[in-house]
Amino acid sequence: MIDLRSDTVTKPTPEMRRAMMDAEVGDDVYGEDPTVNRLGMRAAQIMGKEAALFVPTGTMGNTIGVKLHTEHGQEVICESRCHIQNYELSMVAWFAGCLTRSIVGEDGILSWEAIRKEVRMLSPHCAPTGLIEVENTANLAGGTVYPLETLAEIYHGAQSLGLGVHMDGARIFNAATALDVPVNRIAAYADTVMFCLSKGLGAPTGSMLVGPRELMDKGRLLRKRLGGGMRQAGVLAAAGLISLEQMPARLGEDHANAKLLARGLTSIDGITVDESKVHTNILIIDVSATGIAPAEISSRAKNNGLLFNAVGPKHMRLVTHYDASHAQCEEAIEIIRRAVRRADN
Numbered sequence: 038m039i040d041l042r043s044d045t046v047t048k049p050t051p052e053m054r055r056a057m058m059d060a061e062v063g064d065d066v067y068g069e070d071p072t073v074n075r076l077g078m079r080a081a082q083i084m085g086k087e088a089a090l091f092v093p094t095g096t097m098g099n100t101i102g103v104k105l106h107t108e109h110g111q112e113v114i115c116e117s118r119c120h121i122q123n124y125e126l127s128m129v130a131w132f133a134g135c136l137t138r139s140i141v142g143e144d145g146i147l148s149w150e151a152i153r154k155e156v157r158m159l160s161p162h163c164a165p166t167g168l169i170e171v172e173n174t175a176n177l178a179g180g181t182v183y184p185l186e187t188l189a190e191i192y193h194g195a196q197s198l199g200l201g202v203h204m205d206g207a208r209i210f211n212a213a214t215a216l217d218v219p220v221n222r223i224a225a226y227a228d229t230v231m232f233c234l235s236k237g238l239g240a241p242t243g244s245m246l247v248g249p250r251e252l253m254d255k256g257r258l259l260r261k262r263l264g265g266g267m268r269q270a271g272v273l274a275a276a277g278l279i280s281l282e283q284m285p286a287r288l289g290e291d292h293a294n295a296k297l298l299a300r301g302l303t304s305i306d307g308i309t310v311d312e313s314k315v316h317t318n319i320l321i322i323d324v325s326a327t328g329i330a331p332a333e334i335s336s337r338a339k340n341n342g343l344l345f346n347a348v349g350p351k352h353m354r355l356v357t358h359y360d361a362s363h364a365q366c367e368e369a370i371e372i373i374r375r376a377v378r379r380a381d382n
């Protein structure tokens with residue numbers, strides 16, 4: 038099976054498995070797991086932040102991140118297709134007690150100008166804005182990347198109003214690869230950043246939340262409340278360390294494969310994809326002109342050895358990663374070509 042459903046499907050490398058086997062461990066709830074501590078130090082260092090927190094999932098990292106910046110009864114400004122609003126079982130409401138106030142951004146990218154119009158002060162009619170959240174890369178917008186100037190404007194604008202910025206950087210290393218800048222240049226424009234070890238970086242599970250030490254200390258308690266105190270988590274952190282140190286350097290291959298897919302798929306009748314907008318490892322294609330429902334295309338492709346999913350009634354998403362080779366991506370194009378061929382031609 039060629040699996041282009043997500044980069045979450047990547048399996049730990051042999052080196053990660055060996056490191057997990059050999060990991061030095063302790064009880065992380067007591068702060069005594071040396072491997073978790075090493076991962077936290079490296080993550081903070083690489084991101085240019087004071088401290089880090091190892092969390093089992095990106096959802097938990099975002100949930101803690103949002104809670105750290107907000108009080109119950111506030112609003113969180115975000116983009117309409119973002120993960121925290123659409124795919125985290127409304128944890129912003131459930132845990133932080135906040136509403137999301139979402140804005141449609143072109144290609145999933147927000148601007149300070151658009152955000153500023155939605156910032157509210159407490160009044161007899163309105164809940165105040167508590168936080169600005171940006172997703173980089175913007176997953177459901179096709180893995181799009183925030184330009185650094187745009188992030189700088191948002192961050193400085195937010196600061197001028199005393200507001201914090203949380204970045205859902207699940208794929209921040211893909212953004213850094215696309216911009217060809219060190220990842221700390223991007224992280225500098227957010228107070229807290231969540232990023233995933235478990236996606237394109239290939240760790241079996243785990244994400245990091247990074248930010249000021251004071252917030253991360255509070256975040257530790259929130260992590261425990263959420264059931265994320267993981268004891269001998271060093272076995273997971275050991276794989277995480279390898280993903281953090283070694284895997285970012287190869288993300289360019291995934292981006293090249295995504296471009297290859299985009300180029301191949303545009304040549305198929307009925308499929309629309311803007312090749313010029315594919316900068317990372319995600320592409321969203323419009324299949325509506327094929328006249329075949331995405332679920333049907335999915336199921337035909339699956340019968341021919343390719344997994345990829347629908348997102349909405351017209352669109353489908355493909356995600357490249359290190360467990361899908363160049364050759365497999367070429368094969369995927371041919372499988373999709375056959376899947377959308379009508380019976381009458």
Ligand SMILES: *Cc1c(COP(=O)(O)O)cnc(C)c1O
Pocket residue numbers: 093094095096097099120121172176205207208233235244
């Ligand atoms: C995957 C993802 C997350 C976190 O997902 P988990 O499955 O909880 O690790 C958060 N934000 C974005 C944009 C993602 O793609």
